[in-house]
Amino acid sequence: MAAHYHRTESLQHQVACNGKRLSEAVSKSTIQHHLHTDWLTRLINRAFSDPEFRVQALRFVDVLPSLNNDHELAEHLQEYFCVTDLPPLAKWGLSYTDKSWSTRVSATTVRYTLRGLARKFMGGSKLHHALTSISRLRHRDMNFTLDLLGEATISEAESEQYQQYYLQMMQSLSEPVNNWQQDTLLDTSHGVTAPRLNLSIKLSSLYSQLTPCAPEHGIEQICVKLRPILRQAMMTNTFITIDMEQYDFKHIVLGCFRQIIMEDEFISWPHIGIAMQAYLKDTYDDIKQLLDMLKERDTPVTIRLVRGAYWDYETVIAKQNNWASPVWENKNDTDYNYEHCLYLLLTSTTHIHTAIASHNPRSIAYAMALTEELNLNRDQFEFQMLYGMADTLKYALTHLSYRVRVYVPYGETLPGMAYLVRRLLENSSGQSLLESGFTNNSFTPDEHTFNAPEPSDSFLQFAAVNNTDFKNQPLLRFTDEKERNACREAIRAVRENLAEHYPLFINGEEITSQQNIHSYNPSNPKELIGTVSSATQAHADLALQSASDSFKQWQLTPVKIRADYLRRVATLLTQKRMEFSAWQILETGKNWTEADADVCEAIDFLNYYAQQAERLAEGKTVSVSGELNQTGYKPRGVCLVITPWNFPLAILCGMLCAAIVTGNTCILKPSSLTPVIAARFVQLWRDTGLPDGIINFLPGSGSLIGNYLAQQAGIHIISFTGSLKVGTQLLNIAAQIQPDQRHIKKVIAEMGGKNALIIDNDADLDDAITATLFSAFSFQGQKCSAASRVIVVEQVYNQFVDRLLQATKSLTSGDPAQPWNFIGPVIDSQAFDRISHIISQAMEQNSESGYDIRENSRDKNLIKPCIFFDVDPLSSLAQDEIFGPVLTVIKARSFFHAIEIANNTRYALTGGVYSRQPSHLQYAREHFHVGNLYLNRKITGALVERQPFGGFGMSGAGSKAGGADYLLQFVDSYCITENTLRRGFAPDVD
């Protein structure tokens, strides 16, 4: 990316001249400012200068439309602003009198204020308001493009509705708009008459099940709904611009555009365009590739070059996931890239028409200068700006006879609030226009305003990753084609290695037993994944002997060496991550992202526990004069590790490596449903040269081998993850002291959950429903952390369940080897029968669910997600763990009642709350009794270190996996006290 674009000195001189012209035109502008607009500007500029107030104010604006009555509004107002100083609030046009100010602020005042804000940036809530707004723009010599604001599309019912909206807009507006009086400048583009009606549409609104893993599938689904829209656009003489959205879907949006414009039907149609975001590192190359393709299309398309509106979001998401940021971190780099791309666009007029969408005076002046230098006519490009933003700049450009198009969003206030917050943010952010010397109503250029942007170093090379601290292994984003191909290829390769046999591995030797465990693909039970030897009690004795013998040396092995074995396994696993994902997809029925997450978590456990073990080994020293006290930890001995099938790699790996790195030796009994992944993982340890006997691999029957070993006096730790029944049984066995036992056995048991997600009155339902779906149904609900109860406060109950049901019905299901399937099979036919039986029984009491159990397929162990509404919170359905794609919805009288219901189970593993009321979130923090509580997000997917995982109640006995205390369970603590006073003499203590 080191190439410089065209920026000669003479051009820069032209930029400066044009900047001056622009400034002069701005100063001549004679816009009538409404009084309330002035007041709003003051509000934004002043009040938002306090960062804390800004956070609270934006959040309050965000939640406001969800508030159902004046009482709720007063409560939220009080809670959002009691933490900040009052003075900035008082400036919200409210007369501040005494302490009980919040009671004096009428809901009406607040709503009026917000409506004023909304009116400033939105063209109205209804289509006829929008028509008025765009007519007014026409009157001021500006074109428009209309953007329909709305809720997120989370079901196919909703995506169909969006399609209808777009069709309707064209139908309703084409006539009035086409009746406007002709205006040569406005109506001519590239020498011909251009459509007046211009819509901007978001492709994500046309399909609810987009996933980065499956762009082909997403493109196919979108195109099905997009084609009728384009056909109608052709009929109604409407211009369509495809808006660009978040980075996760960029490859889908761009792919969709590339496909549809080349379809026979549309290949000659010129009135289509796409937005490209200059803040993306990819964009220049994306334009170049598009340009290559367009050489095969006779008719040009339009590219709207924008800076990009999701900078904060993209940056935060990338940081959260340890992904390389897709956007330029530096404002200057974005500015530079903007000009770089613009040069490419404006020198490609044969294939591309350009819309210069920017509020940045330098970018605009550069565009003016460049078009002059390139001798472009005024109808060979246009400027675009947002409604309500930089109005004086728009008028200056029209004054200088440039074509200007205004992006006019319209829609209901509630779904529009997200847009409003984004605009407010932009107006109040240090990163934005303010830095360009430009605020809404005044424009004071300084000596630097029109300088050429200089790219930062990071523009030219990516920063080295800092590796000193523990970092979570980044998940695959699947936006990159290479990643998707690698995954597909890994599945293919694994399929060539199916049906192998895996022996036991005891004391460094492979042992083939007489009995075998057969592991099948749950999605296709005829596909044999592999066979694994099944251990007898004699093998168990052998394994115990091996682990006991090897403990003698292993306990004394320095922690650095032990930790390095883990790091070596982590390296191997990272190299083979695709392969291990593929095995999981085939052996457990996880979809691509779930399988990848499991592998990454395993890598995290290895790296994290390696680091934690080294910290633990440092111990602690308390020195007093003449006395040296050192506390530290010693391994316990032999650890029996009994692992589950649902995270066949991550949980197994975490349990196993925690025991090993602390100096214990292990007998590993994996689940009989996923023994192949376990065997292949053990092979990685063997590849590192781990000494014999540290890991003894002992697949076999839990009731035979597991219980038998748990009883033995030679076992020191039993580390178990699985069902409540088996867990409590092991606790019980361990508490029976054997005659020759020389220690108390330690049992670490992670068991079930009956996890609740609470939906409060003021919850953001778009987010809440998406999170509910994911929490309840990802990996078919076969996670101990899965949501199996949604408790909804009654005021939003109907609204919530209607959308939830639609959204659930839209979930894709089938073979998870196909990346577009969100839902895969349950683990085996036994699970299929058990869950089907629970559903049938429950349907007798909840007949209205509309669920058709006959649609489930026993051949493929496929159970469609199933929801029961209005469930009695004390019924078995709401109390017992199902471990399948079954969700119960419970109605609560109030938020507090919801918490009470949530707490009323034996389990206490995970829980979640969707609420925007600070006091409710605080109440949940204090009263929602679960090991892992999630506020305003999904309740599964805990990350190592960031979200130490584990519950209490009957959910577990032990401290959190992936947390700082976890390793303490595998060690005994000791204290060594040395008297260093000798003959009245003690070494100095510092």
Place this chain on the structure above:
Amino acid sequence: MAAHYHRTESLQHQVACNGKRLSEAVSKSTIQHHLHTDWLTRLINRAFSDPEFRVQALRFVDVLPSLNNDHELAEHLQEYFCVTDLPPLAKWGLSYTDKSWSTRVSATTVRYTLRGLARKFMGGSKLHHALTSISRLRHRDMNFTLDLLGEATISEAESEQYQQYYLQMMQSLSEPVNNWQQDTLLDTSHGVTAPRLNLSIKLSSLYSQLTPCAPEHGIEQICVKLRPILRQAMMTNTFITIDMEQYDFKHIVLGCFRQIIMEDEFISWPHIGIAMQAYLKDTYDDIKQLLDMLKERDTPVTIRLVRGAYWDYETVIAKQNNWASPVWENKNDTDYNYEHCLYLLLTSTTHIHTAIASHNPRSIAYAMALTEELNLNRDQFEFQMLYGMADTLKYALTHLSYRVRVYVPYGETLPGMAYLVRRLLENSSGQSLLESGFTNNSFTPDEHTFNAPEPSDSFLQFAAVNNTDFKNQPLLRFTDEKERNACREAIRAVRENLAEHYPLFINGEEITSQQNIHSYNPSNPKELIGTVSSATQAHADLALQSASDSFKQWQLTPVKIRADYLRRVATLLTQKRMEFSAWQILETGKNWTEADADVCEAIDFLNYYAQQAERLAEGKTVSVSGELNQTGYKPRGVCLVITPWNFPLAILCGMLCAAIVTGNTCILKPSSLTPVIAARFVQLWRDTGLPDGIINFLPGSGSLIGNYLAQQAGIHIISFTGSLKVGTQLLNIAAQIQPDQRHIKKVIAEMGGKNALIIDNDADLDDAITATLFSAFSFQGQKCSAASRVIVVEQVYNQFVDRLLQATKSLTSGDPAQPWNFIGPVIDSQAFDRISHIISQAMEQNSESGYDIRENSRDKNLIKPCIFFDVDPLSSLAQDEIFGPVLTVIKARSFFHAIEIANNTRYALTGGVYSRQPSHLQYAREHFHVGNLYLNRKITGALVERQPFGGFGMSGAGSKAGGADYLLQFVDSYCITENTLRRGFAPDVD
């Protein structure tokens, strides 16, 4: 202490003049230096300038005489010096050639070097050598005083032997010494002929069972042995000086002197003196008080004013115990105090003859000037200096016709090594003579040498104690009469409140049940300490209900408030510490120091857990962009606290307050043997206003109430300290999940021990035996930490057991209300019978022990300490916990064999090693598997925070009491994850 002594300008002028005279005389001295002395001086001055080398060298010198052969010597040499640079070692007169230097150093060379060192500072190893040394001094115009070096007196056999030695010395030496030619200066004191034979004796050598608590008893016992010595001194014309020893015995030594010189027999005898230490803050007042008394004695006594030889020791011990330092911390303050005291002495010649014992040129010059100003004759005072130290100064003083007496230690090299190390230390310490411009062979005074010492601020006022961190509550030192009187008074006062009744206390109400527990004084089973209501199961239900109800509020009470209740109890307990000690003395039979230690530990638990709970509550926050993760801890619920009788306050308090401060509520079932202390302790909590129901006091039968409650579903934690049998039973009960149980019960069980102390070949037997006695027999061995096995490496086995047996026989026993009794009763007649039975049975196999079981008294539950020798390490006697004053001694082939034997039990609580071989200590650190390992000290008496206490194996399930992890057992951990990304906007993370 603000009073200045006489230090006029003219006097200071005189000091300077005398300093000059002294310097001149020194420079004229013509002492013949032996070549090896020069070499040694170089060695000391140069090699010791490296602090690490100094530590290793002193330790090596210390251990050397214990090394039995050349092989051991080579090993030690290698191990002590491999950690330091070689060059300083090479200067030890050894020719350094290659890496394997240690093999090239012959044992002979090393021994020769050490013998040279010893010869420098000691007058010989046998009496006839000493005679030669003192004759030589006489020849050089100096008097002498002889000091017999020896091992510490740890048995009455040894104290009798010391008495015999002293008598023998006088017998053997009086004749040859009295035959010396007359010398007026040397033989005249205060105008009359003075004895030539002069002995310095240590009173601690005359009684093995000294304790600061019981000075009267100690004085009585010493005087019995001292009188014959003084009588013989009178007969043989010998002068006796009582040496001053460590501060713990100062009041005894001084008390003894004050008593015996006033006895009719000795009141007119002038030839007795005592040493006083100028470094003690008490000394000036002590001299004044002595002076007052001496006004009633016609004949003066001698006071030898020394600086004091245990400065490091006294400082370290005071710091270790959080005691105010008894010594001046500043060298200048000691110098100032020396002159202050000297002025008092030299102005009191009617009653006191003064010996000015100092090597400090300023002090000497000051004494010269002051005696001149006071017009004292040369025979009215004398100078004293140590053999081998500051020789040129001695000769200068004799040259100037002053009387000089040399303090001549003699004795076997081995016991003398302590003395040698002290001298080496003094010669190499920054605090000592070197700072006065004076080293052994050269004296280079500078402009400051003779300046008057200026006292530091701390001389005038004591520094304020810094209270921000946790500090262990200081034990009573009992050197102060006020402390002893307070303890006696508390016992008296408690006796006036015996036989009261204590009801149950449930949910804030006192409940008197129909059945009572009677608590008696174990030392006098007719003395009823009190009666306590005994709970029924109905009471248990009530208590559980109360604890469950009160948990709702208590769990939400802020940690600061909860912690402050603990601090308030700590304050009350500190105020009433004497009272609570007295209750323990009477209810459990602890002696004074044991009872005091128990109360202090209780205070420590309160303060430490209060602080730790506050730290725990801070939780941990991991912020990433758009995501806030908070991990923290929540209380579990109701805690059943079942406490033992052996630390009826400390352990009860620790278990109880840990549960409370973390937000749990408690049912407290104290031991039925010590319910009165428990009841009185609960009263303290009531006095703080703790809300009802947090502590429910429920004395009663363990098998009924304890087991019943342990089964209940409403119990969350069972915190137990007691026997292995009951502990494992509770673990078992807790693992049975009750039908309505909603959590896994947590059991914290601290159980027994069969703790071993290992005595290595090169152990310091003086220390090892003292520590063994204390570890095995303090509180009658009724501590889970008590030593019940001593494993002795065979080379020192005989030597060790001979002295151990003698020492054990010398232990005082009886009613612990009398402070001189080390051994008290076992807890009750049941214990008496059980232990007696074990002893009788064991005696059948170990007939040679010489133990007479008939001497034990069932009336007083008194069992004399009992030792079995050469015990089979696998026998029941060496494997099962006895919990009484019974010790088994086991012979090991080697140190490694000893470790193997030590580890071969079911328990792993405490253990100890006495060794001076670094590699052995390291081996023990790695291979001696116990919770608390003690190196070169006693194995009981763990302090809160400094020695977190608890074991593994069958000794316990849980983490260490008084340690950083302890509170974790009382809480569940949670993690709250908040999504703070909203509409693409997240607050900044720092």
